[in-house]
Structure formats: C-alpha cells, structure tokens
Amino acid sequence: MSHIERIIGDPATITRREAIKGAVTVVISAILASGIGTFAISSIEKAKKYITTRIGGLYSQDAGMTLRVSHANPEVITLYETFLSPGAVAPAESELSHRLLHTVYGSDVEHHIAHLKEVSIEEAIEETDASYLGAAHAAE
C-alpha cells in the first residue's frame, strides 16, 4: 500500500473490488493540487468557474492554430486515400469505414457482433480495395 493510501486510511472498504481506486485518486489529486490535501465542501458556483476556464483553454488553442477544420487534416485525407477508400476521400461510404468507424445500438448489438466475427478484417480490406481500385481500373 502506498504512503498516500495509508494517510487516508479505509483500506478495508477500498478493496471491495480490488480494481476500484477512484476515491484514493481523488484524494491524491487534492494533495497534488494543494500540497496539503485539504478537503472541503464543493460549491456549484466555483465548479462553474472551472467549466468556463477550461472551455476557454480549448477555444484559445483552436484560435491559435493554422489547421482549424477537420476536412483539411492531411493525415485524415491520407487515411481515406490509402486505406479507407483507396484513391478517394469518401467518408461513410466504404465497407472498411463502416466496419471500423460505425456501430449499432441496443438490440442490434448482438447481430453486429456475430457479423464482425463472421467476416474478418482482412476480407473487409480486400472488398474495399476491390471496389475502389477495381472501379479506378475500369474507369481507365
């Protein structure tokens, strides 16, 4: 047990499920932040200030960047052109993009799992290559 766990005590309850460590972590963050680990009651108003300030951190990072739109991301374009839809940028279209980037919900999940186990990833890659590169050949 670490030094910090000993400080906060309660090891018996923390081990109800071995993997559960959140409360320990909470206290450690408090200790890291304050140096002394003071504990007090939270207040909605202060939490709101946190939200606004962290959001501000994201908006100012965005404002300072040269690449600011998703469709201009060069690595995204390369991913489509070399893998997801070879030779083209075709979002939400190929077999591979449906397999790797889309999912289903609720009662459809079971059937989807069976499909993923039945058709291998290699087959999905082959099918995608055939339809895009095959189409490109036909057009030549």
Place this chain on the structure above:
Amino acid sequence: MSSICEDILANGVITITGECKGCDACVKQCPTGAITVNGLGTKHAIDPEKCVNCGRCLVACPFGRIQDVSMVEDVKAAIAAGKTVVVQPAPAVRVALAEAFGAEVGTNAEGKMFSALRELGFTVVYDTLFSADLTIMEEGYELLGRIFKSLGLPGYENAGVLPQFTSCCPGWVRYAELFHPEILPNLSTAKSPMMMLGALIKTYGAKNLGVNPADVYSVAIMPCTAKKFEASRPEFISSGYQDVDAVITTRELAEMIAEAGIDFASLPEGEVDKLLGTGSGAGVIFGATGGVMEAALRTAYAVVSGEELAVLEIDAVRGEGALREATITIPLNADLKAATGAESVDVKVAIVSGVENVEPVIEQINAGTCDYHFIEVMNCPGGCINGGGQPIEHSIF
C-alpha cells in the same frame, strides 16, 4: 477480454463505498436517479441498471466516498511486458492535467502531456484529436445524407432519419439505450473518436508501424469514467481484437506521473507521433459543450457550399446553457442548387449540456414536432472538460 472489462459490463464503473455519510450531494448530481436513498444519513447505493457510468456523483461527493474501477495496473503490466503500448489522449485532458500539479485552471499542457506519456513508457503517442476530425467527416457526411434524403435527392434513399443525435458521449449513448430506445435510430452510427482510433490503431496503425496487432496494447486517456464502460462493450472488436484495451482517466494519469516521480512542470514540450497524431482546432473544441456542433458545422458548410466559412468561430452554438438552439443558413453549391432548385439550406441545430436536459427534445421527437436536423448531447454539464475523470481540486472550495 480482461476480467476488469467483464466486471465493468456486469457491475458498472462507479461504486459508493461503505463509508458513505448519506449527505445526498451525489443524488442531486445524478442525471438518472440511479442512486438509491434509504434516508438522509444512511448509506447510499448505485443501481447498475440505471447508471450511465458518468461519474458526476463521484466529482460531487464532498467526502471522496465514490470510486471508479481502475485499469492502471493492467496498463503498467503491458508496459512492463514490453508490448507495443499505443496511447491516445482526449482533447479535454490537455487543459486539465496541469491543474493536478498546481498550474492555473485551464492551462494547456499539451506538449508536457506528450513528454510525460513517453517518460511513463508508452511506445507510440497518437492523439484523439486526429479521430475527432475523422468523426466529423463520418458523422458529418452521415448527417448530410439524412438531410439530402429529407429533401428528396436521389441516391440517399437508404440514409437514416432526422434529427440526428451525436454519439460520441458514452454517458448519453447509455442513457438513450436504457431510457429511450425509441430514438436509437436517431443516434449517429459513427463511433466515438476514442473507438474510431482504437479500431485504426490495430489495423492501419499496426501495418504502418510494422508490428503484429496481437502485440499492440491500446490505451486511451480520457476525462471520462463512462469511457471505461464504452471500451469494454463486446461489439468493439472490429480490428479483430479488442479495439481499446484500457481507459485511464486524467486523474489516474496525474497519479501515474506523480508516482513515477516525474517533475511535470519542468518537462520539455514533447511532440505527438505522425500518422494518427495530427488534429485540427475543430478537434480541439470537442471537449467543450457545443464544440462537436461547431466542428461539424465548419465542415458541413464547406461541403455544402463549396466554400470555407469566413469566420470559423460560430458564436451561435457557444455558451453554457443547458439547452441551446441555432439556425445556420448554408448557401448551396452549383450541383445542389440544380438538384433542389433552392439557393440555400437552413440547418437547425440544438445543443444539450447535461444529459437530463435532453428530455424536452425527445418529447418533441416523439410528438412529431421536432424540426432540428442535428442535436449534440453531452452527459456532463459544460462537456468533457467537466467530465467525471477530471482532476478534482477540493482545495479551491
């Protein structure tokens, strides 16, 4: 699948310990009424059948009596075993991590975060920012398909129904599955950025790195406890393996850094790895309420009009209100003008901050009176920057 994942699927991520003082602070924050109260001052419990794993109760508990399941030991074991351990940090992590080391709230520590991950022994450092951009492409084109279908354009007969909801927040996805299965056809089928990158790391990534995907261990650093549940879901095996092996929170990363004796403040500004590491500003703002909407509108505008927005900041969707709406008029490109006979299209959007605030929107949908095209829902008020896995600094209170 690891036993931790099975445990999470059966029992959920969040638990109240025996030391609960029954003060009810958590009950007020829970969006689903999942916390059973036997009376003020008595021990409370969480019903896994109603819990969406968001950790809002954990953040609210003044006594630190609520815990989340940890996968940190699994991650350390993978690093020690010499696996190719690939990591992806979410947008919201970089503006909160430094808080745990005494920096000002909102400080952006992206470079130091990359350095810390390398010092901790992660082999490859990619970025969820990349797949936030990819999500916009997939989800954005899906949305346009649904809109074009509603306009009667040929070729879109198989597109889904309107309105389309975002699907990147696992708290919200679980909420919809548990309480509103009738609107599941309205959820975008796009995976979250974390799950998209997970699927790519063990396919496209492994191929480009020249490693066997069986030797890759994939870790996501998230501001979120619900992401632990999401990664454990049995359908996320599209790479032929479990797509994301472990999720650790911003808090847990801070703990790992402290435990390793790394002096965070004096770390150099590190770099991300290429291939799946570059992200745009649109990906960055995913961590804020309204951010996914703004990112999607920037791309939708460009695709539909053929031109970039003159001003990329879309103030109409910014703010922190619980339910906000806006209408964005997008001029049509020549092809779409010819096909529709119209000059422009009005895209009506709504943003929900705090998952319980989605209820009036769902009522409208069920009554057939909802005219939104696209609705962003974030479980946590303010978005992921205020997620259940972020540092909690009780010292400020």
